Amino acid sequence: MDLQGATALVTGTNRGLGHHFAIELLRRGAKVYATARRPELVDIPGAEVLRVDITDQGSVDAAVAAAGDVDVLINNAAFTAGGNLMTGDLAAIRMAMDSNYYGTLAMIRGFAPVLARNGGGAILNVLSAVAWQTVDGNTAYAAAKSAQWGLTNAARVELAGQGTLVAALVPGLIATQTLLEYAQNAGVALPESVMNDPAELARFALDGLEAGEIEILDRLGVAAKATLSGPPIAFNLAAAASA
Template identity: 40%
Template sequence: MRIEGSVALVTGANRGLGKAFTEALLAAGAAKVYAAVRDPASITDARLVPVPLDVTSPTQIKAASRACPDVTLLINNAGIMLLSPVLAEGAEEALRQEMETNVYGPLALARAFAPILAHNGGGALVNMLSVVSWFTNPFNATYCASKHAALAVTDALRIQLYAQGTQVCGVYAGFIDTSMAAKVGEAKASPRQIAVRVLEGVQAGETHILADAAARDISAALQAGPHALEAAMQHDWDQGASPWSI
């Protein structure tokens, strides 16, 4: 689909990657950009249309779908990462929270907006995933589990929404220079770089968008040997390496 003239809704739009998405959409000629955030007062760009939305709230998701009937591009960007190993104290609660925001939220939004996208010609649905959709970092295992689940949901949506002409895109990236990765000492892609690459991928009809060098490198490594990264993770865990090793 074309970004120029589109009507987009971006979740988690007030900072980091979400804000970069809104800026890239406007620069690419989107006709309208809904900035979906918990606090609409946090949206100060007059070119954006603030929409109150907590992606874990069914009531607010329903209200957003009613308030935004002209959407042709849904970008599920909002997410949380709680840095929990799977056997850590509180891991169950961390996993519940990450699943609510990273899986159930995007799924509920897809269900709410799929009929709207169909009515408006099909459009596109973009889910921000991660390279850890493909492997598990034991230092951050609950987040990885949520992204594995989000990948499965994204693939299922692609199959179910094909007939209505909706392009469903999964986006894979490594570390991005946002508050979520503030503790990361590794190389990070800029939010603007990721946003621009994603919109290019959407326009090109891609359904699996490798948004940075890390995604391309890890994808290639997995093709070479599906258990190579698992072995690397085991080594790092045994050696007590940085929780941000990939």
């Protein structure tokens, strides 16, 4: 899919990867709706800023009504701090599932008819390698990402008939403030060599989307998927840091 002249909506653009997705899309000649729960925190010149809370159906419906020209949907927004399933706060665990699974589903259900009217277009869901290898300390997030992977595969099948490409970005570690703070709290030093720069990852992901790829994986994503053919194993943050 050629992103030049496309109209994209990106969730979670106030910081991190979503911010860089919006910037890179603009650089490639796309019109961009940059969305966030707190739109006042979005600073992306050239983008049209909308308030979108993906866990609020009314907010999703309002976005669909406001952005009827969208032909690329990037589901990036996610709650990442679910904690462990056995010991974590149940409200946080539910929030991880609500944002990663039900929020993504709400956006896809809302925008699927829009994409159909506009020629099919594409959806890119931002997953994580922990969808395939759980991670101690945040198993709730890993489980939610596993569910989002299943959702992505299901949406690909269901929307194929309308010509919508449904792709997944499945990266390992992204050098966001959230990850850096998590690693610091866990006492793990993460060298730059094992982390994706968010701006570079956005470019890598959009290159894959333009090439029609359905799963866009970095090195750790490739390694994590390869483990699915054997016994389940957990992602080892310390091992990744020393690799």
